[in-house]
Amino acid sequence: MALLNSGRLIVRAEISTENETVVSCAYDLTSTSVFVVTEWHAAVGTPVRLRLSFPRILEPTNLTARVGDIRLPGEPGEPGGVRLVFDTEQVAAGAASAAGDGEPVAQRLESLLDRVASPIPNAVTEDRPCRVLLVDDSLLTRDMFAYGTSKFFERPGALAIDHAEDAEHAWGKLASSTYDLVIIDYFLPSEDGASLIARLRRDRRLADTPVVAISVGGRDAREATLSAGADLFVDKPLVFRDLFNTLRMLAEHREYARPTPDRKAILVFDDSPFALALTRAALEKAGFKVAIADDLSSFERQRVAFDPDLILVDVQMPEAFGDDVASTLRGWHGVQVPILLVSSLDQSELARRAQRAQASGYVCKGAGMPELVRRCRELLEAP
Amino acid sequence: MDDLLARFLPQFVTLAKTRITVAITGVGQRDAASVQKTVRELHTLAGEAGLLGLSQVVPLARDCEQKAKNLHSSPTSTDVDVLVAALHELEQLIEGISQRMGGANTS
Numbered sequence: 001m002a003l004l005n006s007g008r009l010i011v012r013a014e015i016s017t018e019n020e021t022v023v024s025c026a027y028d029l030t031s032t033s034v035f036v037v038t039e040w041h042a043a044v045g046t047p048v049r050l051r052l053s054f055p056r057i058l059e060p061t062n063l064t065a066r067v068g069d070i071r072l073p074g075e076p077g078e079p080g081g082v083r084l085v086f087d088t089e090q091v092a093a094g095a096a097s098a099a100g101d102g103e104p105v106a107q108r109l110e111s112l113l114d115r116v117a118s119p120i121p122n123a124v125t126e127d128r129p130c131r132v133l134l135v136d137d138s139l140l141t142r143d144m145f146a147y148g149t150s151k152f153f154e155r156p157g158a159l160a161i162d163h164a165e166d167a168e169h170a171w172g173k174l175a176s177s178t179y180d181l182v183i184i185d186y187f188l189p190s191e192d193g194a195s196l197i198a199r200l201r202r203d204r205r206l207a208d209t210p211v212v213a214i215s216v217g218g219r220d221a222r223e224a225t226l227s228a229g230a231d232l233f234v235d236k237p238l239v240f241r242d243l244f245n246t247l248r249m250l251a252e253h254r255e256y257a258r259p260t261p262d263r264k265a266i267l268v269f270d271d272s273p274f275a276l277a278l279t280r281a282a283l284e285k286a287g288f289k290v291a292i293a294d295d296l297s298s299f300e301r302q303r304v305a306f307d308p309d310l311i312l313v314d315v316q317m318p319e320a321f322g323d324d325v326a327s328t329l330r331g332w333h334g335v336q337v338p339i340l341l342v343s344s345l346d347q348s349e350l351a352r353r354a355q356r357a358q359a360s361g362y363v364c365k366g367a368g369m370p371e372l373v374r375r376c377r378e379l380l381e382a383p
Numbered sequence: 384m385d386d387l388l389a390r391f392l393p394q395f396v397t398l399a400k401t402r403i404t405v406a407i408t409g410v411g412q413r414d415a416a417s418v419q420k421t422v423r424e425l426h427t428l429a430g431e432a433g434l435l436g437l438s439q440v441v442p443l444a445r446d447c448e449q450k451a452k453n454l455h456s457s458p459t460s461t462d463v464d465v466l467v468a469a470l471h472e473l474e475q476l477i478e479g480i481s482q483r484m485g486g487a488n489t490s
Binding site: 017018019020271272274277278279281314316318343344364365367368369370372 | 427429445
């Protein structure tokens with residue numbers, strides 16, 4: 001397998017340790033390692049679990065790896081992060097993919113790297129152009145993007161780029177056209193990028209569209225856009241070459257684009273990051289779209305941007321009791337969607353609080369995740 | 384849910400041990416704020432264990448939480464000793480689960 005030195009490709013990376021899960025982007029993927037852009041650091045040699053993915057390009061692929069190197073932020077285009085070195089035994093042994101299709105990890109990576117290293121195929125220039133919508137109010141970014149694509153894609157017309165300077169214009173274009181990729185800046189006038197992403201994910205026709213969020217907003221912007229459903233977050237200033245390689249791969253895989261069924265959205269509010277990560281993993285596995293919040297301000301932001309079909313609220317949290325949150329949502333905000341209280345309180349106490357708060361019900365954490373998923377299905381998938 | 388358990392158990396074990404350490408420290412200090420923090424840590428631990436399906440852990444964690452709540456009203460040394468013993472029992476239970484399920488490194 002050829003080592004890839006120059007053809008950089010951006011994919012989504014989720015790093016999990018015993019203490020936390022960090023979502024970011026990764027590039028410089030080779031058969032043995034990948035560089036993950038992140039503020040998260042750990043000692044060289046620290047073992048991690050790594051999940052790489054990008055819609056239509058790379059099915060979720062689980063790997064074990066170790067921190068091989070740490071890089072501090074440098075010049076623009078040289079973000080800080082960690083190089084993760086894959087567990088070679090696992091890759092060689094062909095561990096099953098997350099999708100459960102049995103395709104060995106090594107084969108999947110090799111195929112991806114070969115495609116990145118290969119010349120731009122005719123597929124990009126045939127049929128119809130690869131259509132991209134860039135939503136950014138910065139004229140400079142739009143001009144740079146247009147210039148960069150004209151240099152990267154040799155044949156004029158291989159790529160068609162639309163621009164929108166705010167969410168409303170973007171929504172109008174999304175309603176009337178089909179795009180292979182949407183790139184959304186977080187800081188937009190009137191409605192922010194996270195809110196636009198959430199709208200897009202709720203729309204049956206658009207929900208499966210690959211979305212890359214961009215911003216200078218750092219961690220807050222990353223968390224807001226990824227929670228809203230962005231596939232990837234890339235810090236500005238952008239290194240367009242990396243993004244274009246991803247774009248090129250998308251262009252090759254347009255034939256795999258397919259509509260997805262309408263997935264119900266669930267917002268989970270809990271002060272425990274562990275409970276949030278676990279609940280999110282279980283509900284996503286069950287086919288739901290999930291956003292999470294660990295404090296009141298984040299919850300309120302997500303509630304507006306994500307517009308959930310169901311809200312799960314922990315009860316005993318430092319900032320507020322979940323039943324008070326539910327009661328406020330019902331009484332003051334007129335929220336009609338189902339609300340479930342989720343807690344390790346006694347069942348009788350939880351039932352009393354749920355009734356008083358006009359919640360739709362409750363789930364004891366002690367009943368476990370299968371029961372929580374069952375109750376969500378019961379509320380959201382009932383005829 | 385087995386894959387979720389395998390994925391999240393190591394993280395749970397590390398977190399739970401930290402929470403128990405915080406709880407033991409808080410019990411030793413005996414002031415209201417420390418006791419309250421102990422109660423919160425144990426409540427959260429019980430919830431996390433429950434979501435993960437560790438049904439053996441939940442009752443013991445909740446028992447510890449209740450014992451910690453009782454410390455709010457004029458606790459005796461015996462009350463504290465009983466809680467600390469229960470916390471060590473909880474720690475051993477979690478350690479045992481960790482070792483049985485995939486031999487996670489929890490050192």
